[in-house]
Amino acid sequence: MDCATVPSNRAEPSRFAEDRIDGWKSIAAYFGRDRTTVIRWARERALPVHRLPGGRVGTVYALRGELDRWAKLPADGTDAIETVATVATVADAGPALPVARFRPRLPAILAAMLTLVAVPLATLWPAATVSSAIVLPADAAVASRFLMARDLVAARTAASLTRGIALLQDVTAAAPDFAPGHAALAEALLLSREFAQQDDAEAFDRARVAARRSLRLAPDLPMARRAMGFIAYWADHDRAESDLHFRAALAADPDDALTRFWYGNILSDRGDHAAALRELDRARLGMPGSVALMTDYGWALWAAGRESEGRAILRWVEHAHPDFATAHESLSIIALVDSDFAAYARHVARVARLRGRRTLQLDAADPMALRRIVTDRAVRQLERGSEPSPAVAMLIAARTNRWDSIAARLRIGEARRERWGEAPILDWVVRLSPDANAWGARMARRKI
Template structure:
């Protein structure tokens, strides 16, 4: 859960209205409206409006390539998403990057592995310079895709813009080298967490793992997808391999702690997260995991303690007011009072967007309000907020997660249904 601001934005490659979407495909409006209804073409509607639609150009291109070419469609107008699932790299085709581009690639890779807003912003800049120097350097394009994806996840840019730019970079990487497992891994991550194509994504993760069983990134991101697809034991096996391959990665350690928490091993998860928080005080994932863990235990004081540490990393007046209200509510009326006071404080700021939609969904769920939780979870999905899938493991949703109203809404959104 994040109660801070959503991060800086940028320009999206949006098509506004049916006319633009139809022109993009070279079809009439009736055809593309039929594709949405019958074939699941991804479009979105403005909240609170009727009939006003928009779509991401790259999301439409990805959908097209996953569906297969439609009869009579001129695909020359589209950027292809080269799946590379059957691609093979010939030994003689290996690209030798320039020395300058390789040095930039190594520096950018080091920076994205740190996973902070500042390091990810710098990594994007450096890796853009690398691919500008050597446009045929597939590894650099892949690293740039990773940096863009993580920049969205960690708030250096919006989640949506991060995915769009990651897709652009990984398209180029796979076109250059279909057998590059990290590129396949990035595309699988996009398919799972952005395009909501779960089965296809899991197959691609398996393909990437076959290409290189010793890729820590592949094992790591495959484990996270397996967790949210409802396979926590299989996720644990993958994350164990990832940790063996890269024992120093704090993101792998935190992912393993989350998986252990989902499997009910909260004691080991707690030890790992507390140690990680102590050794890596600027790492937000440790604090978020501890908020979930102590909330599940019913320890409101510790929950608020680590929520306070989480929001302190990226200070926000709204988040501070919510934490302070929670402490007062807990002191006067226990956990129920804490939940009510936090939601009341959040409502004063929720309309402005200063509190992310998932943060609002978390607080509504904490108050056992299934309708409010589902409504704001949908809003979080529409905004491409990175925490959306957390409802599967977030203990605030324990009661509302199984209500018919909530389950129906989740099904309509296309999110995974996990008991």
């Protein structure tokens, strides 16, 4: 929508400031809807939103009086509003485009294969949305901290997650009966494992406590169900329990893109590729501009056998966002499948630098030495049973014909009754094996 200019009444600056609502998130909160819905209203139903001049990413605001008058206009029946503060159930017609976008130069093969959702300049993750079912705390300061924390968590950086978790702890202390606060804290803690170097066991334990508190207050809250489904799969390796929670979350809110994103990743991890891609496609409708989602979608395509498409997406992410560690992780696995140990080492070193972790010093100038160092390390891990998820070490061993070490790790797993994820990687181990039927049967017993 072409937005009006800034009002020119200079006589009442304090009144103007008091009446003004800045940003799509705050405008959405005023109506109790999510961000994509109010952007769609601006585009399709002339919601009065103004744009400040200048800047690369359009800054928008609205005036309460104009919003109130707009809300009283006859609706077309799709998103009828009872009052400005009281929200009816939304039947959202579809996703909205972000205000300002850019499209980096794409490889011709990628452009031919799919239409990419463009990525905002200022962030790797779209602003967090708040479901229309959530009623924010009456205390405006607590509500503001909750919304700010959600945006910080959505940014998925170590600093933003640390700050977001601190804000959500404040929120749950100030409003202990606010179930979404506990659920959002659980979500932030789960993300901190990957993006903020939080210890897995501690993060899962704290997230489980927060999610359970949320469910005691609101048994059907989709955010809390999603968190419990995530914990059930990745921490407890309980496929049935995970499905139960995710299906409950989607039954309560079928349009929750983050739930579909997380569930799609789990389906991909366990090898349910067609279902995974369906969920991720639904997530893409609701999360335009998410590099995290595009990266995982590329991996899911590759895992499903659509290898050229998946590679193209991941290479685009690597080129457009070289500091996004998850893309390098995915490309490191693909490099192993290709038996390209130099590329594997390069991506692993990049991930370690980005996440502040130590890794082996690998000399890519000597390919044979590099291959030997990587293999020796994998073999030690397998024979000691030191990695709870041994898929990558098994793939390295398979590429160097160390089937004795893979067999040793399978025996350890059988004795411990372990369950392993990363089915796409384990499936590649089977494909490389000397007897796919025999090795496949043994692997199948260990999969989640």
